[in-house]
Structures are given as C-alpha cells and as structure tokens.
Amino acid sequence: MSGSASKSLARLLRQTRRSSIPRPQLTQCQSIRASFEPVRSFSVTYRRRSDPSEPHHDVRYTTDMYPSLKRDPRFAELTDEHIQFFKSTLGDDAAVIDGVTKDASDDLEPFNRDWMKKYRGRAKLVLKPKSTEEVSKILKYCNENKLAVVPQGGNSGLVGGSVPVFDEIVIALTRMNKIRSFDEISGILVVDGGVIMEVADNYLAERNHLYPLDLGAKGSAQIGGNVATNAGGLRLLRYGSLHGNVLGIEGVLPDGTIFDDLSTLRKNNTGYDLKQLFIGGEGTIGIITGVSIHCAQRSKAVNVAYFGLPSFEHVQRAYKEAKIHLGEILSAFELMDARSQGFVHQVTGNKRPLDGDHPFYCLIETSGSNTEHDSEKLESFLEYVMGEEIVSDGVLAQDETQARQLWGWREGITEAIGHFGGTYKYDLSIPIKELYSLVEETRERLDSKGLVGDDDSYPAIAVVGYGHMGDGNLHLNVPVRKYTQEVEDAIEPWVYEWIQKRRGSISAEHGLGIAKKKYIGYQRSDTMLKLMKQIKDLYDPNGIMNPYKYI
C-alpha cells in the first residue's frame, strides 16, 4: 500500500477544478510523500489498570514522596464491625475486597496504585456498590463513623486523584455500568457513573451519535470519572466542555443524601446549577452515580492528516489557516514535538508516518456531514499550507484504520513516555504564542543543571511537549529513569511561577489531585480559595471525601 496516501492527495489536488479558491502551483509545494505503511498495529486505547501480578515494590508509597502528609487523626481506623456492616449491606462477596480481617494485598494493589506508578496508597478495603442506594448507605455510614473514602472510576487519572493516600476506603464504581437511556431525537444519553467511555461511544456509534469527549484512556476511563475530573480531551475544540455538555448529575453527598438532578433537558433554568460543583470537583464533595450528557451526531466524514513542520512559528500559522479553511469541520488540532514522536516510535516499533525528522508534528482532524465538501475544504487547506511552505511534509489517512493509526501517534505519547520509569507531568494552559517556550526553557534549565541526558547516569531522559493546540493546552512531560527530588526541585515551583506570570493555568484538564494541591496558590487568590473551602465544608464537614488532595 505504499504510495496510496500520496496518490490520494495528488488525486485530491487534481480534483479541485471546481473550487474557486486561487491555488498555488503544485511545483511550489513540497510533495506529500507516501510513507503510510504500518509495520505493526499500535492500539490507541489502553487498559490503564495496573496488572496485579506485576511486582509492586517499584512503586513508592505516596506518603514517602510527600513525607509532610500525616494521616488525619479525625478518621477512624477500620474494624471488623465496619467490615461486617459493608458485607451485610452490599451482600455479594464480589462487592467487598476485605484486607482488614484477612490478607488481600494482591487484590487490593490495583486499587492502591496508579498506572503511572507514581502514587501508592495503603487502602485495606475496596467496596463495589451496584446502585445509587448502596452508595448512599456506604457514604452515610462512613460519614457517621468518620471513615475516609476515595471514589475511584477507571483510575486512569494523572494527578493521583483516585488513589488512596493512607487507609481510605476505595469506593469503585465498576459495577455501576449500565447505559440507562438514549434519546435519538435530542441526543441525550443517561448512564451510570461507572460506564466506560469507550463502551458509551460504541453504543452511540450504532445510533449515529458520539460521546462528546475523547482521550487516550477511553478504554478504561469511566464517565463519572470524566465528569469528576472535568476531562477536556481531544475534541473540546469542537464539542465544548463538560460544563456545557453535562445536562444532569445524580450523585451522593457524604451524609448519604441523593443529589437528584439527572435532568434530560437541553435547557433548564430553575435554580442554582449545583451539579456544576461536581464537574471538576474530583470526588471531594460527593460521588457521581449517574450522568446525563448531550451527544452530537456522529459525522459521516472524518479526515485525519498528520504533518511535519519546521518550527513552532509554523505550527501557529498552520493553526490559524486550519481555522480559516476548515471552519466548522475542524474537530482537532494537536501538537506533538519531535521527542514525543521519537518515544512513540521507540516503544511501539511502528514505522513513522513521515520520513526524516521534523522539529514539530501536528495532527488535524475534520468531522463533517458531507464527505465531498469536507475533502474540498481539507484540500484547500492542504494546498495553502503546502504552497506557503507552512508544513514540510504530510500524510492523509485513507481509511478508518489509517486514521486510528495516525491518532496512535498522538494518543500513544503518554503511554510511550511512561515506559521508562516515571514521568513528571504538567498539564498547562498557556497563551498560544508562548505555548512551546516553556518546553524549551525547561529543557535548558534541566540541561544546565546536568539533570537530563541519554545515558543512565542522568535522572531525566528528555523534556517533551505536546498537547491540544486549539485549546492552548500544553502537556509538558519530563520522563525520568526514576523519580528524584533533584529533578522535581528543578522544575517545581519554577514551572508554576512561569505559568503564574503568564496568567495561565497550572492544571488545564487533569485536575489537582495530590500532585497540584500544594501549588494551587499560584493559580487562585486567597479569596477564591476561601470560597472553595466554604463549599467543601458545607458539603463535607467531616472531610471524609477524598482527603489530602485538591485544595
């Protein structure tokens, strides 16, 4: 199949007679080459739950990393009596993993650590309720008995938000996995909080709709977790944020109160929109058991293109042109630097989409209702960026398989980078002009301190940047051979000061969890923090919900 991509593009380019847009001569353009020959498939989705059979002595306890954290003495220690209550309430043996009255450390381990091997807790009890009423009974009991809890969805988060720190009880939503309803006229889907994103999206695909959020961990991430994290993901540019798309939430407050706001209406202005506090609340004021969400129609035509570009300046120009030429069909504009693509190549062994090395890569996706129109728009964009030499090289996916493979080069970065030991991850909002400067400055900084290099004597392997260009959202990643205080101190709080000066965000979409908690002051004023704490105290006066994290 070598050559098919370039042939198609040439055909596309030839087919443009009808377009009234003035076109550059083809001789001006660097030709888009044929390089699309996947060597072996690279799945774009992962199950991020750690394999319990893996040795886990490699993961340090979170409390070792954050020695200043002390177990809150307000919280009770688990007793046999507590276990008896939970077993009698949840009934089923599969619903309780009990490490209190017996040894269950191997069964508990996957719930006690994150997939990045960065956070590890010491929970002795995991509860898996199967209904909102069971969640209510659990929380009410925990609140009355001052037992701290951690809500856990797919545990695919990036800031340690869903991993226990001490002996908090894990409340896993895995068994609340029913799709409750879908209305094809309005596009409104109602699900349990534990439904996996990909399951929902497959269900919607059969009904010509799509889940309005997409991210690399979709094979394990749960919808309740998406909402609790206010996940942004790959298509926010097109479909907007969860604050707009989530129409209703059913949840349980710490005292067992069922928060019944599972509206299925596009519009409903009847009182304070309290459900918004759950969106991005990271499980600190309640547990999300049900979600009602507006889903767009699935596009008939989806195109994916992948480019190499000579500089970040060129990436910005390409983005500007994409907005002009692609307009309403632009559904993703993703940035990847050379190092990020090198890691994906190294870990997967897949043949690269483009020959040669380029300092920057972009992935552009269009989604529209008319294949011919979308191809024409894309073509006019391609001609322009090639003619103006804004991009150096590119390929265009010819079918869904190729589109998924191209997406693999973007979605696979996190997993590929995580392969070497660990990763310092920063998820930042930055004015677009300065987006990549931070990566360069971080690289210089670690280099000048002798902390980054190719051989094993350096703690850090590289400094990598990628992200959602369209949202001004950069993922700054520093893969390390092991987590060390030296590297951490070289980056933090320097990176947060950098962001603060530019009025960016220290957490664009990953949330605060335990990773960002201590840096919130770089982002929010004392006034805002005081107001947030008021809300926490209002809903969770005993502080049992996901303690030691967030604000």
Place this chain on the structure above:
Amino acid sequence: MSGSASKSLARLLRQTRRSSIPRPQLTQCQSIRASFEPVRSFSVTYRRRSDPSEPHHDVRYTTDMYPSLKRDPRFAELTDEHIQFFKSTLGDDAAVIDGVTKDASDDLEPFNRDWMKKYRGRAKLVLKPKSTEEVSKILKYCNENKLAVVPQGGNSGLVGGSVPVFDEIVIALTRMNKIRSFDEISGILVVDGGVIMEVADNYLAERNHLYPLDLGAKGSAQIGGNVATNAGGLRLLRYGSLHGNVLGIEGVLPDGTIFDDLSTLRKNNTGYDLKQLFIGGEGTIGIITGVSIHCAQRSKAVNVAYFGLPSFEHVQRAYKEAKIHLGEILSAFELMDARSQGFVHQVTGNKRPLDGDHPFYCLIETSGSNTEHDSEKLESFLEYVMGEEIVSDGVLAQDETQARQLWGWREGITEAIGHFGGTYKYDLSIPIKELYSLVEETRERLDSKGLVGDDDSYPAIAVVGYGHMGDGNLHLNVPVRKYTQEVEDAIEPWVYEWIQKRRGSISAEHGLGIAKKKYIGYQRSDTMLKLMKQIKDLYDPNGIMNPYKYI
C-alpha cells in the same frame, strides 16, 4: 424585487448537477413562490426600557398581583444618611437617582417596571456604579445596613427578576459598559457586566467573531444579565450554553468580597467551578461585574429560510431532515405557529413572507465557512423537504437585509404579542414529540372556560406557541386584554402539572424571577431545594440580594 426569492431557488435547484444526491423531480415539489416584498421595515431589535413619559397607572404594582408578599421586616428603610453615603461614594450626581430626599418618581419609573408592563416596584433609589470597587462598597454597606438590593442590567427579562418588588435599591450596571479585551487567536472576549449584547456583537463582527448568544432583546440586554439569567436564545443549538461558553466571572458578593475568577483560558481545572453558581443565579448571590466569554468565528456564509408547513408532525420531520442534511452548519431551527405570525403581521403591517395561511412556520438558519458548500447542503435539504412534501411553501433570503427581515418574523413575536395589554408567558422544556400538544390543550382549556375569544368581552385574545425547536424549548404565550385572576387560575398550576408529568422544565431559559418562584416545587425535589437554599444562605446570609424571588 418580486420573484427574486423563487428565481434564486430555481437557480439553486438548477445548479445542482454536481451534487451526487438523488433528487426528486421538480414537478413533484410545490414550487417555492416569490413573495418577498417587504412593505415596511420591521426592526428585529428593541430597546425594551419603558418610555418614562408613558402613563404608568396602567401597570399594577407587583404587590397588588401577589398580595401574599409582605415586605421583609429585616430590611432597613432608606434614610437621608444612607443617601449621603451613596452620594459621597459614587461621587457623580448622575450615579444616584434619589427619590428619598426628593421627588424623583418619573426618573425612577423606568427602573421600577418591566417592558411587559407586568411587574412594578416602589424603589426610591437607583445607583449606577462605574467600577467593580464601587459595586463592592455599595454592597458591603447595604449588607451591613440590611438594605435590600436588586441588580439590574437591560431590564429585558421576562419573569420580573430585575424589577424591585418593594423599596429595594436598584443597582444598575449601565455605566459599566467597557469592552476590556479581545484575543483574536483564542476568541476570548472580556467585558464589563453592563455591556449591551449588540454592542459586543458589533465589536466582534469587526473582528470576524460573534457573540455566542442571540435574542430579540439584544439591543438592550446586558451581558451580565445574560449570564445571571443563563439566557439561551436563538443559537444555543449551534454554540452551546453559557455554562460552557463563559470562561470567567468577576463579581461582587453581598459582603463586598470581589469574586476574582475572570479567567481567559479555555481550560482551567483548579478547584470548584464556583462561577457556575452565578450563571443562572439571577443576581441572588452577587452582582456580575465582568465576564470572560468564548466567542466563535463569525461564519462567512449565513443562509436563512422560512417555511410554511401543514402540521406539527411535518415540523418534526423537517427538523429531523435539517439535522441530517445541514449537519454542522445548522445554527437555528425555530418554530412559529400561525397565530404568532398573525400577530407580527397585525402589529407591524409587514407583508407576509408567504402567501396563504399555514398552520405552522419554521425559520432555519445555516452558518458556515464556505458559501458554495452551504448552498449545496441547503439545496439538498430544500429539495428533499419539498419533494417529500414535508413543507408546503418557503422562501430563502437573498441577502442580509432579507435575512434580517425573515428573522423579524421570529424575533418580533414577543414584542408583537405584548402590544395588546399583557401576556401570560411560559417558557418550557418539553420532549419534542409533545412540544405543541401543550399549546393545543391550553387553547381547548381556555376555550372551554369561555376565557379566550376575538371580541373585547373575553379576557384572553389567543393561545400562541413558538420557540426553539432544536432545544425542545416552547414559548407558550397567552396574550390578554388585561391580566385577570380567572385566566391565570385556568392556566396555573395546570400548566406546571402538565410539565411535571412529562419531566420537562417550567423555565427553560427565562429563569424563575418572581413569576415562577412559587412553582419551583413542580420542578425540583425538596432535597435539591434544600441544597439550593444552603447556597443562598452561605453567600447571602442577610438575604439582601434580589429578595422575594427565585427559590
């Protein structure tokens, strides 16, 4: 220019050689006729502020309509000393309309009544701060002195939310009317709360962007008021709700605290999204002084079409087909019944866009980046709905003037209906299938009680339905010769019970204000109401913010 609309459509229809969509024979379609000849222009925007020179004895005091309302004795009465404080704080004479130490009733009247002539208060003081700091000083003082206040934007609301009930102090945002910044790359606009929608949209138009909300009152409605009401408007279908588009809010809490969350980032997951409580909070927990909002690119191509249809069943089919054929360029799908269009014709005297009477009318708007593509999509849609006889007749605007005129037939309804005395207005979310049944049932109900008819002996003139089909949002309007208890009792609470049975919303986009306050129990559970009251008590323990309204 008679004939231009039909000629253009015929030309469009002939120009479809390139389209691969199978087309019905033109002979199958009822031809789209030429009827587009505006007799006199009908402005689509209004200044809704009442003319103070009008006699106002025609408007009853709100307290006469709601005799059970009593002035809250916790609130202080205004004194000379208070007035002195405000005058010294705001400095400028124009900033204080003082009806306490002197007679200023004519100057106060426009702030004391709404444009529908339905609500009328007895405020003796209007304050017009020009900065957030001034708002802060005012509120702090009012809070300490237990002086009740009503925040007021353009006063174009529909539920009496911005009109005082007793002697609350009106805080008018009119002088906070600066556009603070706009970033053309990100599309993020930052404005004072008192900026008028249309001013912002004109400013954005010059920069190829658009304000993501549109509504009939845009010439007077202010952005702070939009946000406080969570206004939905005409283009929610395309651009989404304010919960998604508003990125930051600066506000003042009752104790004078400045809520500084005026983020200009598309993504920012750093703590509870408290600003969401202001969106739709109707000025009951604070005053919005600044708004940061994401604005989409302005579409190069905008098309507007207007149809006559034989039944509501046909309207639903047209909507389904519009979603299929127009996909991502569909930006509005509005429903208007025969009576609504009759009123616009009667009041404006404009020539109707279509000959003959049709039971239903729709207005469809497309907005896209490519004129040719959009025309092709619209054409394929038109061919289909004409070929299948889903629509009986239609016209297509040939230029922006005609587009605005067609919009006038939708946007002018509220104003036209309000011409006769008064209107009982219900703004409801209903599952689309049953959307129009409510209008029919209400008509039958009033008819059977002998309350509606053409001559002056009947209190009600008609029962009218129109609204945002795409959002499942019906405006049920009952224009009356005068407001009577009889008509009100025939409709309420029956209409709310009807909605409750179908799990709709008793206020889709207008909010609660004073009009819906007592019916909130049809919408929200006791649990949710209790949680909302907690929030109110948390932020406004003295209850000074917009009392007697909301929940």
